[in-house]
Amino acid sequence: MRYQPVIGLEIHCELLTDSKVFCTCANEFGGGENTRVCPRCSGMPGTLPLLNQGAVRLAAKAGFATNCTVNNYSAFDRKNYFYPDLPKAYQITQFEHPICTDGYIDVVGGKRIRINRIHIEEDAGKLVHDDYEGVSLADYNRCGVPLIEIVTEPDFRSVEEVQDFVTQIAQRLRYADVCDARMEQGSLRVDVNISIMPYGSDEFGTRAEIKNLNSVKSIGRAIEYEIQRQSEILDAGGKVVQETRRYNENHDDTKALRSKEEAHDYRYFPEPDIPPVLFTDEEIEAIRAEMPELPHERFRRYTEEYGLPADDAKLITAQKEFSDFYDAAVASTKEYRGVSNLMLGEMSHLLNETGADITEVRFSPADVAKTADLAAAGTVSKGSAKEIITILFENGGDPEKIAEEHGFIMSNDASETDAVIDEVLKANADVVEKYKNGNAKLFGFIMGQAIKACGKGANPAMIKEILSKKLQ
Ligand code: ADP
Ligand code: ZN
Ligand code: MG
Numbered sequence: 001m002r003y004q005p006v007i008g009l010e011i012h013c014e015l016l017t018d019s020k021v022f023c024t025c026a027n028e029f030g031g032g033e034n035t036r037v038c039p040r041c042s043g044m045p046g047t048l049p050l051l052n053q054g055a056v057r058l059a060a061k062a063g064f065a066t067n068c069t070v071n072n073y074s075a076f077d078r079k080n081y082f083y084p085d086l087p088k089a090y091q092i093t094q095f096e097h098p099i100c101t102d103g104y105i106d107v108v109g110g111k112r113i114r115i116n117r118i119h120i121e122e123d124a125g126k127l128v129h130d131d132y133e134g135v136s137l138a139d140y141n142r143c144g145v146p147l148i149e150i151v152t153e154p155d156f157r158s159v160e161e162v163q164d165f166v167t168q169i170a171q172r173l174r175y176a177d178v179c180d181a182r183m184e185q186g187s188l189r190v191d192v193n194i195s196i197m198p199y200g201s202d203e204f205g206t207r208a209e210i211k212n213l214n215s216v217k218s219i220g221r222a223i224e225y226e227i228q229r230q231s232e233i234l235d236a237g238g239k240v241v242q243e244t245r246r247y248n249e250n251h252d253d254t255k256a257l258r259s260k261e262e263a264h265d266y267r268y269f270p271e272p273d274i275p276p277v278l279f280t281d282e283e284i285e286a287i288r289a290e291m292p293e294l295p296h297e298r299f300r301r302y303t304e305e306y307g308l309p310a311d312d313a314k315l316i317t318a319q320k321e322f323s324d325f326y327d328a329a330v331a332s333t334k335e336y337r338g339v340s341n342l343m344l345g346e347m348s349h350l351l352n353e354t355g356a357d358i359t360e361v362r363f364s365p366a367d368v369a370k371t372a373d374l375a376a377a378g379t380v381s382k383g384s385a386k387e388i389i390t391i392l393f394e395n396g397g398d399p400e401k402i403a404e405e406h407g408f409i410m411s412n413d414a415s416e417t418d419a420v421i422d423e424v425l426k427a428n429a430d431v432v433e434k435y436k437n438g439n440a441k442l443f444g445f446i447m448g449q450a451i452k453a454c455g456k457g458a459n460p461a462m463i464k465e466i467l468s469k470k471l472q
Contacts, residue, residue, distance in 0.1 A: 003196035003234065005227050006204050007162055008154035010191040011169060012147050013179040014123065015058045021122050021146035022049030022092065022274075029185060033128070033139040041122075041144030043087030048273050051076075055146035056099070056277055058178045059120045060287045062148050063100030065172040065294060066115050070287070072279050074099040076120075076271035081264045084138050085125040093121035093149075095268045099277065107164040114153040123147050148178075154193065154204065159220045166190055166216055171295045175320050183214045190219055195240065196230045205230070206240045210247050210254055222247040225254055298323055306336035315344055321358050328365035329372075338372030338385075346389040362396035370399040381460055384408035410459040414466070417454060421466055424450045435471065443471070 020027050023040035040047045063070045077095035098119035104112050123145040128137045156162045170181035181188040190213045195205035213219045230240050245254040295317040302313035317323045329339045375385035380403050391402050425432055435442040451458045
């Protein structure tokens with residue numbers, strides 16, 4: 001790659017309010033076409049918008065989740081354009097005075113990505129193209145759904161930084177109950193602005209904007225494609241034109257939608273029907289006080305206080321419910337690693353395999369804690385602890401009773417184990433012979449036979465010790 005990509009993002013997130021942003025229609029995904037509309041959100045003349053205070057609070061929380069300043073004063077503006085999915089022919093948004101400004105998120109490699117602003121706006125409806133009838137139909141259910149738009153500075157220099165940022169935004173907004181961030185359903189949509197410049201240059205090139213990417217994977221592919229396309233233009237002595245493009249997943253390419261010349265003049269002006277949003281410092285602090293612990297904060301706690309490896313902490317915090325389960329488990333044990341190993345190993349495996357929901361399993365976080373304790377105390381082996389998780393998953397129960405009933409309690413009777421091992425060595429005399437003649441790899445095989453012979457309560461550490469002595 002001869003060129004350095006420069007990337008900035010605009011991310012639209014649907015807010016998790018019960019009702020829409022300027023009326024009382026339900027804010028729910030789906031529903032029959034045009035069943036979730038009223039005169040206000042379908043743009044009837046003479047209706048007045050009424051600002052949803054819940055949406056404002058969630059926007060402020062998005063600001064706290066991204067280290068922004070939440071402003072004491074913000075206000076709404078009208079952005080005028082005509083399109084059939086926008087019945088009012090203007091969108092109410094925040095232009096001059098957004099609710100949040102000057103935030104940041106640190107991404108892979110410790111790079112700080114600056115956030116320019118977060119503003120509140122309303123979503124537009126949806127056009128449904130019926131190719132068979134040759135018509136387009138308008139569904140206004142999405143009109144007036146509350147959105148925030150997060151705008152970053154052009155600070156990204158690689159696909160990895162962008163993907164990490166989007167993943168973190170989605171996680172933080174989910175933790176804070178601001179947005180469910182289901183990219184595939186469009187509740188979090190990413191526009192990627194991208195330009196390239198020769199390495200070493202500090203003069204940004206002309207950017208293209210790729211609209212509405214709906215997965216972290218397609219964000220990566222669209223950027224790769226765009227770097228290639230723009231590089232070829234510059235290599236051929238041409239100029240990149242500023243335009244909006246659409247990424248096509250099936251073709252894995254981007255196509256021009258409109259160029260800068262065709263860009264709208266939105267004729268922004270202050271929205272006369274909504275008073276400015278005024279917050280006292282106390283009100284802002286009261287919202288901040290409602291913020292839950294965020295995934296990056298939990299990550300820090302897990303790695304620094306609990307000593308988990310970074311990879312494990314990342315996996316646990318990726319999903320709030322999973323992380324909540326972990327926190328509930330370690331509330332009753334100090335076996336931080338033991339619990340995380342059981343959760344990331346056997347438990348994740350079973351959840352993935354069955355598609356079960358962690359909030360609906362038959363056992364409690366305390367059961368996992370107890371299982372980890374049993375293993376740590378040497379009452380059961382690590383292998384048996386995993387089997388206990390499987391049994392809990394299938395039937396529930398008490399870990400200690402399960403251990404007893406299934407013969408998982410490790411035998412700490414050395415003389416008994418000694419006798420069993422003698423039997424095993426006798427039965428495998430030929431293998432023992434080869435081992436003694438220098439085939440060191442056979443130790444594993446003999447060990448395996450001994451564990452098998454000792455049964456479920458086998459104590460691997462004790463067996464290994466006795467076996468090592470006998471084979472010397
Ligand atoms: P405009 O006012 O024309 O919409 P902004 O300055 O608001 O432009 O930037 C819009 C988005 O484009 C932001 O995410 C910003 O980071 C990004 N951006 C701006 N300039 C560039 C550039 N030269 N290359 C890549 N992205 C850019
Ligand atoms: Zn409505
Ligand atoms: Mg802009």
